[in-house]
Amino acid sequence: MKTPEKDPHTEVETTGHSWDGIEELNTPLPRWWLWTFYATIIWGLIYIAAYPALPFFGSTSNGFLGWSARSSLEADLQQHKDRHASLNNTLVDAELSNLQTGQELRQYALARGAAVFTANCSQCHGAGAGGTVGYPNLLDNDWLWGGSLESITYIINHGIRNTSDPDAQFSEMPAFGEFLEEDDITSLTQFVTQLAQAKTKELNIDENTLFVENCSGCHGQNATGNESLGAPDLTDAIWLYGADSDSVEKTITDGRFGVMPAWGQRLSEADLRAVSIYVHALGGGE
Numbered sequence: 001m002k003t004p005e006k007d008p009h010t011e012v013e014t015t016g017h018s019w020d021g022i023e024e025l026n027t028p029l030p031r032w033w034l035w036t037f038y039a040t041i042i043w044g045l046i047y048i049a050a051y052p053a054l055p056f057f058g059s060t061s062n063g064f065l066g067w068s069a070r071s072s073l074e075a076d077l078q079q080h081k082d083r084h085a086s087l088n089n090t091l092v093d094a095e096l097s098n099l100q101t102g103q104e105l106r107q108y109a110l111a112r113g114a115a116v117f118t119a120n121c122s123q124c125h126g127a128g129a130g131g132t133v134g135y136p137n138l139l140d141n142d143w144l145w146g147g148s149l150e151s152i153t154y155i156i157n158h159g160i161r162n163t164s165d166p167d168a169q170f171s172e173m174p175a176f177g178e179f180l181e182e183d184d185i186t187s188l189t190q191f192v193t194q195l196a197q198a199k200t201k202e203l204n205i206d207e208n209t210l211f212v213e214n215c216s217g218c219h220g221q222n223a224t225g226n227e228s229l230g231a232p233d234l235t236d237a238i239w240l241y242g243a244d245s246d247s248v249e250k251t252i253t254d255g256r257f258g259v260m261p262a263w264g265q266r267l268s269e270a271d272l273r274a275v276s277i278y279v280h281a282l283g284g285g286e
Contacts, residue, residue: 084108088270096149096273106277113278116271120263121279129282134241134258140284142238144230145169147286151227153276157264160230165262171230176214177253184210189249195223195234196243 004016007025017024048054052068054061062068081088087108099106118127124135131137141147145155158167176185188210194203205211205223216223218231225233232240240258241251264272279285 084112088268091273092269094273096153096277099277109274109277110281112271113274113276116267116275117278120267121275129279136240137238138279138282138284140238141286142233142236143227143284143286144225144232144240146227147280147284149276149280149285152280152285153273155260156276156279157262157272159262159264160260161257162259162262164265168262169230171218172257173218173231173251173255175253175255180214185249185252188214188252189245192234192252193243193245193248196237196239 004014004026006013007023010025012025012027015024015026048061049063050065050067051063052060053063087105090105091109094105099109117125117129122129125131125138126135129138131139136142136144143151145151145160155169158165158169160169161172162168176188180188191203191208191211192215195205205216205221211223212221215234218226218229219234220226220231223234225231232238237243239247241247241256263275267275
């Protein structure tokens with residue numbers, strides 16, 4: 001360290017630091033930079049006072065402008081609702097089965113229904129509505145409780161086997177493992193797994209006593225299912241819980257009891273109708 005002195009070439013005072021004879025100049029910052037820095041400090045103080053910024057134990061400072069992100073979002077949502085209010089009212093009052101392809105109202109319902117499906121239904125049925133084990137595929141034409149627009153609307157509205165809506169569709173497959181012998185369950189499993197295969201027509205369902213006494217009451221004498229009971233068709237290749245022997249045996253042994261919420265308790269009437277139209281239009285609606 002040396003005593004600061006002025007550099008003879010620039011007339012700028014040095015810092016007193018010297019490395020191998022090279023001295024560091026104490027060059028002052030440009031005035032414009034300093035004034036810009038001071039202005040940003042002043043701007044920051046004004047911003048803190050104007051908007052919510054300072055954290056407290058239970059909240060933040062409100063700011064003298066009274067603005068908040070929540071109120072701004074609520075205003076945007078209300079503006080969106082007001083903009084589509086007339087379409088929503090028309091959708092609620094419309095006869096859904098009369099909406100024709102190409103109509104503005106139907107196009108709006110499909111777009112709105114897609115958004116409702118993504119937010120509420122895709123978690124179980126998949127983003128593409130293809131379903132997974134235990135959650136039905138909505139793209140095919142295999143419907144447990146009926147695939148008409150009216151049936152789909154009812155199911156979405158009231159749900160299936162839930163305890164929150166007394167009008168929910170309800171049925172229960174018994175756990176046959178509680179009263180059938182293990183050999184009988186194995187035999188029944190082998191028979192059911194063959195129903196959907198190419199040689200199904202060679203099987204005489206009426207002669208299978210186990211099936212007639214335990215299964216035909218719900219699945220029908222021809223094993224083609226019963227939509228009023230939500231009993232699946234056992235003669236096709238569509239299986240909700242798997243078609244392999246282990247899955248079928250588990251289904252017969254333990255029973256199945258899938259639950260769907262009553263979305264009519266959570267969605268507006270417009271959203272309920274829109275998502276019903278969207279699901280029906282996916283390709284599998286009857």
